[in-house]
Amino acid sequence: MFKSFVLAVAFVVLGTVTPTFASKVDEQFRAWLQSDLWPQASANGVSQQTFEAAFAGMKPNLKLPDLVMPGQKPKTPKKQHQAEFGSPGSYFGPIGGVTSGGRSRAGQHARTLAAIEKRYGVPGEVALAIWGRESGFGTAKIPHNAFEVLATKAFMSTRKDMFRKEVIAALVMVERGLASPKAMKSSWAGALGQPQFLPTSFLDHAVDLDGDGRPDIWNSVPDTLGSIANYLVNYGWVKGRDWGFEVTVPDSVSCALEGPDRGRKISEWAAMGISRVGGKPFPAHEARSEGFLLMPAGRSGPAFIVTPNFYVLKKYNESDLYALFIGHAADRIAGGDRNFAGRWGKVGGLYRSDVAALQRGLERVGYDVGGADGLPGFKTRRSIGDWQEKNGRAATCFPDKGLVEELR
Numbered sequence: 329m330f331k332s333f334v335l336a337v338a339f340v341v342l343g344t345v346t347p348t349f350a351s352k353v354d355e356q357f358r359a360w361l362q363s364d365l366w367p368q369a370s371a372n373g374v375s376q377q378t379f380e381a382a383f384a385g386m387k388p389n390l391k392l393p394d395l396v397m398p399g400q401k402p403k404t405p406k407k408q409h410q411a412e413f414g415s416p417g418s419y420f421g422p423i424g425g426v427t428s429g430g431r432s433r434a435g436q437h438a439r440t441l442a443a444i445e446k447r448y449g450v451p452g453e454v455a456l457a458i459w460g461r462e463s464g465f466g467t468a469k470i471p472h473n474a475f476e477v478l479a480t481k482a483f484m485s486t487r488k489d490m491f492r493k494e495v496i497a498a499l500v501m502v503e504r505g506l507a508s509p510k511a512m513k514s515s516w517a518g519a520l521g522q523p524q525f526l527p528t529s530f531l532d533h534a535v536d537l538d539g540d541g542r543p544d545i546w547n548s549v550p551d552t553l554g555s556i557a558n559y560l561v562n563y564g565w566v567k568g569r570d571w572g573f574e575v576t577v578p579d580s581v582s583c584a585l586e587g588p589d590r591g592r593k594i595s596e597w598a599a600m601g602i603s604r605v606g607g608k609p610f611p612a613h614e615a616r617s618e619g620f621l622l623m624p625a626g627r628s629g630p631a632f633i634v635t636p637n638f639y640v641l642k643k644y645n646e647s648d649l650y651a652l653f654i655g656h657a658a659d660r661i662a663g664g665d666r667n668f669a670g671r672w673g674k675v676g677g678l679y680r681s682d683v684a685a686l687q688r689g690l691e692r693v694g695y696d697v698g699g700a701d702g703l704p705g706f707k708t709r710r711s712i713g714d715w716q717e718k719n720g721r722a723a724t725c726f727p728d729k730g731l732v733e734e735l736r
Contacts, residue, residue, distance in 0.1 A: 350390060353398060353484075357388045360483050365495070374499045381509060382499060388480040389472075392516055395484050402486050416625040417672030419649045423657055426460035430661035433465060440537070440550045448557040449567030455556045457657035458644060462524040466552070470521075474498055474514035478527070481518065494518055497527035506530070511546050521545035522552040523559075533559040563643040564636065570614060571641060571655035572622065572634030574605045574668055583725035584713035586621045587706045588639050594619035597633055605669040624648045626709055626725030628673030648706065675726050676704075682732045683708070689735030690715060 361383055369379050396402050433456060434441065441452030459465055478498055481491035498518075501507045507520075507530075514520050520530060523545055534543035537554030544551045577583070578601040595615040602621075604610060614635070622632040632638075632652070641651035660666065680702030687700040690711050698707035704727050713725035715735075 349397075350387075353390065354387045356398060357479075357483055361386075361479070365479070365482070365492075368492075369496055369499050372496055372500055374496075374503045378499060378503045382475045382502065382512075383479065386473075386476055386479065388483060389476050390480075392477065392480055392485075394486045395480070396486055397484065415672075415676030416629055416649055417674075417676070420653060420656070420672075422461075423653060423660070424665070425464075426457060426653075426657045427660040427665055429460050429465050430456035430657065434661065437549060437553065440553055443537070443550075444553055444557045448554075448561045448565070450557040450560050450565055451658065451662070452553075453658040453661040454560070454571075454641075454654065455553045456661055457654045458556050459522060459552060461650075461654060461657065462519075463522045466522040466549070470513045470515060472514045472516060472518075474512040474518055474520060474527075477514050477516060478518045491518065494527050497531055501527055501530060506534075506542060507546075522549075523556045525555070525559075529559065530555075533562055559644065560640055563640045565640045566635070566637055568613070569617065569635050569637050570611075571637045571651075571658070572619075572632045573610065573614075574670065575602050575631050575633050576605060576670075577602055577621070577623070577631045581621075582713060582717065583621075583623050583626055583723050584710040584717065586623050586710045586713075586725065588620050591618040591620045593617065594633055597621065602633060622648060622652070622706075623709065623725060624652060625672055625675050626713065626723075628675045628724065628726055630668040630670030630672070675728070678727055678729065678732065682729075683727050685736045686712075686727050686732045693735075 366376075366379055370376070390397075430453060434452065437452075441455065444450060444455060445452055462468075463470070475495065475498060478491055478495035482488055482495045485491055498512060502509055502512065512520065515524060517526075519526055525534065525545060530543070530545065534545055534555045535551065535558045536543045537550040538544075538548050540548070543555060545555055575597075581600050581602060593615070594610050594617060597619055598610060598615065609615075610633075617635070619633040619635055620638070622634045622638070623629070634655075638651050638655060641654050642648070644650070644654070656668070682702075683704055684700045684702035687697040687702070687708055690697050690708070691700060693715070695711035695715065696707055697711050698705050708727070709725045712727065712731065713723035716723045716725075
């Protein structure tokens with residue numbers, strides 16, 4: 329029996345899930361549901377009836393990304409599944425649909441958007457941009473069974489603890505009558521409804537803006553937009569501040585100065601030679617406040633001075649490109665379609681596993697890259713720039729094949 333199990337694991341390592349292996353995983357999953365997950369669900373007020381209805385006849389979905397099969401150790405995936413962490417230039421391809429869709433809905437939902445701005449201080453165009461990006465304004469097909477996705481990932485993903493909290497929260501939602509079992513459809517990552525909230529986010533941030541007695545992020549536009557705004561406010565959205573400004577960064581300013589922990593007054597950035605594209609000065613109230621350098625493709629793309637509100641947008645999705653997409657789309661919804669002045673270079677084509685190898689190389693020489701996860705976040709970008717400067721190179725602040733080979 330043990331020999332056949334090892335053989336089955338070998339097939340999984342090679343990328344093929346055999347029926348024998350899948351059957352074993354099914355058995356382990358069912359045992360885990362009853363002996364491990366059920367006691368915690370019960371302790372959180374979930375009835376046995378709700379629990380059994382959620383998982384009746386369920387098997388783990390072994391086709392989901394970022395799973396760790398029994399007998400394996402976690403590994404950095406070779407390919408990047410999330411567009412938010414891929415090629416910067418290609419990420420903005422769908423922005424036209426979001427901005428045109430946002431503008432067409434701005435008038436249609438003007439009263440709701442005005443109420444949101446008054447209550448939460450979040451500009452309506454920001455809520456519209458998130459709604460459009462997350463679910464195509466409610467038109468996107470969301471095909472997965474949320475309990476299947478969340479339970480599979482709680483059982484065998486690279487982030488078990490996080491998904492364990494989410495599956496318990498999903499059960500609590502149904503137990504409290506906040507959602508019907510039929511409504512619990514999700515993305516491959518377990519996100520629900522038109523704003524694509526994880527279950528804990530629903531419990532913490534969803535609001536009943538239309539006054540029908542319960543928050544409904546599946547069918548109610550006011551509840552969807554209000555919940556998005558409430559989410560942002562709860563994470564610290566500052567009323568009256570912009571999200572950021574596209575800028576020109578002279579060669580004298582190092583791209584290694586990027587990051588939310590290296591802020592300074594926007595007037596100080598301006599004194600260093602950073603200027604807004606188009607020649608406009610920074611608004612006076614912004615110039616007196618703190619800003620942060622953002623260069624999501626290093627020297628191979630547009631640059632920005634962003635405000636704390638940019639990092640609130642990142643709470644919705646931990647990607648610089650996502651937050652930048654939302655801010656830019658909101659600007660276009662409000663002021664018309666204008667592309668960035670800076671152009672995206674041909675960067676971002678590396679395998680995720682190659683970026684992770686580069687990150688491990690930087691860690692070996694003492695850099696904090698934010699973890700060797702294969703995702704080129706700001707800590708990785710600025711570490712690359714600092715290493716390049718210390719080694720007599722022109723700082724690009726973005727991974728490339730040459731750096732991978734040199735630092736692997």
